Amino acid sequence: MQSPSAPPSASGTSRCFSESSSSRPPQDTKRRKLRIAIVTENFLPKVDGVTRTLARLLEHLRAEGHDALVCGPENGLSEYAGFPVIGTFGVPLLVYPGLKLNFARPRFINELTRFRPDVVHFVDPIWLGAQMLPLVNHYLPLVPCVSSYHTNLPTYATLFGAPWLESIMWNLTRRLHARCEIVFCPSESTRRMLRGKGFENVEIWSRGVDTNLFNPSARDDNLRASWGCTPKPARLTGPLTPSVVPVDSKAKLLQYARKLSLRPSKKRRARGASISADLDDVFIRTPPSEPTEFSPPPSYDSLNDVPELPLSPFSLPPPAISPTECVVSQPPITAEEPESKTVILYVGRLSWEKNLHLLVEAFRLLPAPVRAASKLVFVGDGPARAELTGLCKRLKLDATFMGHQKGSRLAALYASASFFAFPSFTETFGQVVLEALASGLPVVGLNAEGTSDLVVHGKTGLLLDVAAVTRPGKHTEAGEVPPIPSVGEFAAVMTPTHPAFQQCAREYSALFERLVCDRTLRATMGQRAQVGAVCRTWYNAMDAVVQGYEDVSKRAGVARLNDEHMNEALLQLHARQFKPLG
Structure with missing residues (x-):
């Protein structure tokens, strides 16, 4: 959805730096x-x-x-x-x-x-x-x-x-x-x-992903108002919890890097200055080894479980941040502050092989009060757009079609949504999933190739395990990765006439309902999602x-x-x- 000609776009700082720089050759090599x-x-x-x-x-x-x-x-x-x-x-x-x-x-x-x-x-x-x-x-x-x-x-x-x-x-x-x-x-x-x-x-x-473009700060309340959604309540617009800090300020992160002595010294940076210009015609200069973005440092509450030092009369000092302060908690909504509609966003090609039948059916199956509090937004274009629009009208679903978008407008669409729905099972990666995560959106998808590499079930989103739905007699052992069905198996089950399709749609709808009804869970997953996406440069x-x-x-x-x-x-x-x- 982003313009191809425009630059596109939870670990500690040191870990992210090592991951970012380890793949680059040493700075002084040619x-x-x-x-x-x-x-x-x-x-x-x-x-x-x-x-x-x-x-x-x-x-x-x-x-x-x-x-x-x-x-x-x-x-x-x-x-x-x-x-x-x-x-x-x-x-x-x-x-x-x-x-x-x-x-x-x-x-x-x-x-x-x-x-x-x-x-x-x-x-x-x-x-x-x-x-x-x-x-x-x-x-x-x-x-x-x-x-x-x-x-x-x-x-x-x-x-x-x-x-x-x-x-x-x-x-x-x-x-x-x-x-x-x-x-x-x-x-x-x-x-x-x-x-x-x-x-x-x-x-x-x-x-x-370009986190300067895709991030929660691109949220546009005027855009939400055009969808019939109220702005985010003031009590929810404060900073994130100390244990999940987004990378909003590159200056702050570079300051972390300097404190950790991660920046190369001036002496090292100057070594390549005397290299002959003749060699520069045959060789190119390797870019600086410092990363463009850092993950936040680990929170101090990670010291809570460290035992006392042996043979020592003193203990470790208390954490700088109380563990209770690191838990995202929000007071219940009052009568004076009505709940805003939850925006469920899909970005991608509008074509039936993207498994859009499942998305529409899952939205239709939401309980009436939950569906009334939700809004379905499609961003993209494709051969199924006219048929999909007619289907949503016949089912009387609150759906809006935004067409093809790119750049800052696309970033605003991501940041103005509540969570991202991505039912496709034919992806080899899923770039729109990564853009959604960087925008602070939890992702509700399938345990399928591509999506399962980006979304951690229960942490940064929710994944429907189609194998568990279609083969209920087979259980995955604790800690074992759920099996991913083949595309042929997905295609068969996701056909609306297949007996298991309605069961999959109900399970997928239940994941929607969970995020629509639990604003705290959405916020927590969204924060983790943004932090996890920042190291993918x-x-x-x-x-x-x-x-x-x-x-x-x-x-x-x-x-x-x-x-x-x-x-x-x-x-x-x-x-x-x-x-x-x-």
């Missing part, structure tokens, strides 16, 4: 400039999780001084982030008009050969990737290839009524990714799924891919194609009657 060619099935101006992530990667490469070239569908763009974009024609899919079957063209290989890439990155290879991988291997045999898995494309065959095609697509997808040295995926649950399907060399390419997420590029380039033993290799490849092109296109 990193070679890379030339990255990207072959993608999908690109802007279509806006979805894949294109936004790809746009973010290109912006990161530009900021770090690398070079890139994009080969993908024709979209009217000749460049993005200063990098050339080469397009080709495609045939729209009947079942999914937003996607096309794109065809390779001779110019792709011609431009790739001239570009002399260090690495070729295939994004979600399935159709164009199947054509380009053999060509790249033949004409650029010394260049290593990597791939990234973003979308559960094979499972969409089942969702669109062709389950017989799913196994064929899995075999094709597995073979394509097997020709690459690294397969990036966005979450640990997706990696487990891919390994179970026979994929190898799978690494995590996570996502980040975009720099670390994007630089993980760059480090992968560096690794495969070193293993390949070639810095980049030299003139001899380039000329040989061009001769092969001419021999096969590939004519360069100016």
